[in-house]
């Protein structure tokens with residue numbers, strides 16, 4: 001599976017890469033030099049909307065892709081280019097906040113996050129995911145439907161693209 005280094009302008013794209021299970025370096029404060037350094041040293045594909053930065057990556061023999069257009073177009077183009085399926089499997093997703101690995105907690109294991117979420121949330125949901133790095137807790141709340149709907153939308157756009 002590909003890993004990525006994503007420039008600060010492409011936060012939504014970074015989010016979708018993490019949700020689809022890809023190890024994605026991203027920070028709002030990351031400058032070009034650091035992004036190039038990380039892509040190079042960690043063998044990550046550099047995704048940027050900046051032609052100059054893309055040019056620097058190419059010169060340094062770093063695999064990169066110039067990403068243009070709306071968020072939808074960026075997601076579609078990157079998913080097609082790197083063969084990424086538009087599906088979010090929560091057992092493989094990375095932490096949307098920090099890219100850390102998630103631990104799935106089922107049944108009595110959810111005890112571990114009892115103090116980290118609201119009581120009602122704790123009682124209502126059976127499955128939780130805990131980030132190993134930043135200790136954020138995730139569950140399939142209201143936003144989960146939005147995630148699935150967006151991936152369906154991307155799937156349709158990808159199919160249209162292939163049919164052209």
Ligand SMILES: [Zn+2]
Pocket residue numbers: 095096097098099100131132133134135136
């Ligand atoms: Zn995290």
